[in-house]
Amino acid sequence: MTQARTGQHVVVLGAGMVGVACALSLRHRGMNVTVLDPLGPGAATSHGNAGVLARSSLMPFNHPRLWSQLPGLLRGRSAGFRYAPLAMLDQWRWGLAYLSNAREPVFRETTAALDALIRHSGDVHRRWMDAAGVAHRRRDEGWLFLYRSAAGFESGAFARDTLERFGVGTAVLERHELHDLEPHLQPIFRKALWVKDASSVDSPGEVVRAYADWLTQQGGRVVVAEATTLNRTDTGWTLHTDGGNTLHADHVVVALGPWSREFLRAQFGWRLPMGFERGYHRHLQPAQGAVLNRPVYDTAAGYVLAPMAQGLRLTSGVELNAQHAPPRTGQLDAAERAAREALPLGDRSAAPDWLGSRPTLPDCRPMIGAGPGQPGLWLALGHQHIGFSTGPGTGELLAQLMLGESTTIDPHPFRPQRFLRA
Ligand SMILES: Cc1cc2nc3c(=O)[nH]c(=O)nc-3n(C[C@H](O)[C@H](O)[C@H](O)COP(=O)(O)OP(=O)(O)OC[C@H]3O[C@@H](n4cnc5c(N)ncnc54)[C@H](O)[C@@H]3O)c2cc1C
Numbered sequence: 001m002t003q004a005r006t007g008q009h010v011v012v013l014g015a016g017m018v019g020v021a022c023a024l025s026l027r028h029r030g031m032n033v034t035v036l037d038p039l040g041p042g043a044a045t046s047h048g049n050a051g052v053l054a055r056s057s058l059m060p061f062n063h064p065r066l067w068s069q070l071p072g073l074l075r076g077r078s079a080g081f082r083y084a085p086l087a088m089l090d091q092w093r094w095g096l097a098y099l100s101n102a103r104e105p106v107f108r109e110t111t112a113a114l115d116a117l118i119r120h121s122g123d124v125h126r127r128w129m130d131a132a133g134v135a136h137r138r139r140d141e142g143w144l145f146l147y148r149s150a151a152g153f154e155s156g157a158f159a160r161d162t163l164e165r166f167g168v169g170t171a172v173l174e175r176h177e178l179h180d181l182e183p184h185l186q187p188i189f190r191k192a193l194w195v196k197d198a199s200s201v202d203s204p205g206e207v208v209r210a211y212a213d214w215l216t217q218q219g220g221r222v223v224v225a226e227a228t229t230l231n232r233t234d235t236g237w238t239l240h241t242d243g244g245n246t247l248h249a250d251h252v253v254v255a256l257g258p259w260s261r262e263f264l265r266a267q268f269g270w271r272l273p274m275g276f277e278r279g280y281h282r283h284l285q286p287a288q289g290a291v292l293n294r295p296v297y298d299t300a301a302g303y304v305l306a307p308m309a310q311g312l313r314l315t316s317g318v319e320l321n322a323q324h325a326p327p328r329t330g331q332l333d334a335a336e337r338a339a340r341e342a343l344p345l346g347d348r349s350a351a352p353d354w355l356g357s358r359p360t361l362p363d364c365r366p367m368i369g370a371g372p373g374q375p376g377l378w379l380a381l382g383h384q385h386i387g388f389s390t391g392p393g394t395g396e397l398l399a400q401l402m403l404g405e406s407t408t409i410d411p412h413p414f415r416p417q418r419f420l421r422a
Pocket of ligand 1: 048281
C-alpha cells in the first residue's frame with residue numbers, strides 16, 4: 001500500500017454519494033482533489049434512492065433466515081423480490097457466494113461492521129448537511145415498517161430481535177397508534193414497527209449536489225467527463241477521459257457504484273463478485289389532501305413510499321438482473337397498485353420511471369481500502385442498499401486509511417482482499 005501525503009493530487013472516479021464523500025474527506029485533510037463523472041454529481045444511483053438513513057439498515061438481505069425464505073423467493077412469492085433466471089445463470093458465482101454468506105458468523109460480523117459504518121456516517125452526514133446548507137432537507141422522524149397481517153409481523157421477529165441487540169430505537173405500534181402517527185394511511189395495516197433511529201431526506205440528489213458545491217467552495221474540482229483508461233506510471237497514474245483529456249494523479253479512488261465491476265475488469269482484469277439488485281422509482285402525487293410524514297416500507301408489498309420534493313417517491317424492491325438489461329416495470333406497477341391501497345394517491349408525475357442498481361458484494365459489506373497490488377489505487381464501492389446513508393463514513397474511513405491515520409471504525413471487515421487478489 002502506498003500512503004498518501006497532504007497536498008498530493010487524488011482523482012476520484014464517480015460523483016455519487018460515495019465518490020463525493022471520499023473527495024470531501026480527502027479535501028478536508030489537505031489533499032488536492034478532482035472528481036470525475038460524465039453525469040455530474042448525484043445523478044445516478046445516488047439520485048434515485050429512497051433517501052433513508054437508518055440504523056435498521058444494518059440487516060443484510062442474506063441473513064441466516066434467508067434459507068427458509070428461499071423456496072418462496074425463487075417461486076416468485078415475494079412482491080419485494082424478482083429475478084431474471086438467465087441473468088442469474090450468468091452471475092452464478094456471485095449468487096453462490098452470496099448464499100454461502102447467509103450464515104451466523106458472517107451475519108454477526110456484517111451486522112457489527114454495518115452498524116459501526118452507519119452510526120459514524122450519521123454523525124458525519126449531520127455535520128456536513130449543516131455545513132453544506134442542506135440540513136432543511138433532513139427529517140428526523142424515523143421510518144415505518146408496515147405489516148398487513150399477524151403472520152407478516154411474526155416473520156419480522158428475527159429482524160426486530162437483531163435491532164434490539166444493537167440498541168436501535170424502535171417501537172411496535174398497534175393500528176390506532178399508527179393512525180396517530182400517520183393519519184392518512186388506510187386502516188389496512190394491523191401493526192407497524194417505528195424505527196426511531198432513522199432520518200430521511202426529501203431529495204438525495206440535491207444533497208449530493210450540495211456536498212459537491214461545498215467541495216468546490218473548498219478548492220476541490222468536479223469535472224464532467226467519463227474515465228476511459230487508467231495507466232500506472234513511475235510517479236502515479238495517468239487517466240484518459242472520453243473528451244480526449246489526460247489527467248495525472250498521485251492516487252485514484254474508484255467509487256463507481258454499480259459501474260465499478262465493468263471498469264475494474266477492463267482496467268485490471270479483476271472479476272469483482274458484484275450483483276445488481278435493481279430497483280425502480282416513480283413519483284405520485286398524494287390525493288384528497290393526504291400527507292405522509294416519513295418514509296414507509298410496506299413489508300407485504302415490498303415497496304417504500306417516501307415523501308420527496310417531487311411528490312411521493314415509490315421505490316420498488318429487488319430485481320436481480322444484469323446491470324444493463326432493459327427495464328421491466330411489472331414489479332413497480334404491482335407496487336403502485338399496493339400503494340394505492342395504502343394511501344390516497346393521484347396522478348403519476350410526467351417524469352419517466354427511473355431504474356438503478358444497488359451494487360452488492362457477497363457479504364453485503366462495501367469494499368473500502370487499497371486496491372491489492374496496485375500502489376496508489378483505492379476502492380470505495382459495493383454499498384448495496386445503503387450507499388446514500390453510508391457514503392460519509394466511507395469517505396472518512398478511506399481518507400484515514402490513505403493518510404495512515406488511526407481509523408474511527410474497524411476497517412478489517414471492509415478490506416478489498418476479501419474478494420480481490422493482487
Ligand atoms: C431503488 C433504490 C432505493 C435505494 N434506497 C436507499 C436508501 O433509502 N438509503 C440508502 O442509503 N441507499 C439506498 N439505495 C442505495 C444507494 O442509492 C446506493 O448504494 C448508492 O447511491 C451508491 O452510491 P455510489 O456513489 O457508490 O454510486 P452511484 O451513485 O451510482 O455513483 C457512481 C457514479 O459513477 C459514475 N460513472 C460511471 N462510469 C464512470 C466512468 N467511467 N468515469 C467516471 N464516472 C463514472 C456514474 O455516472 C455515477 O454517477 C437505494 C438504491 C436503489 C436502487
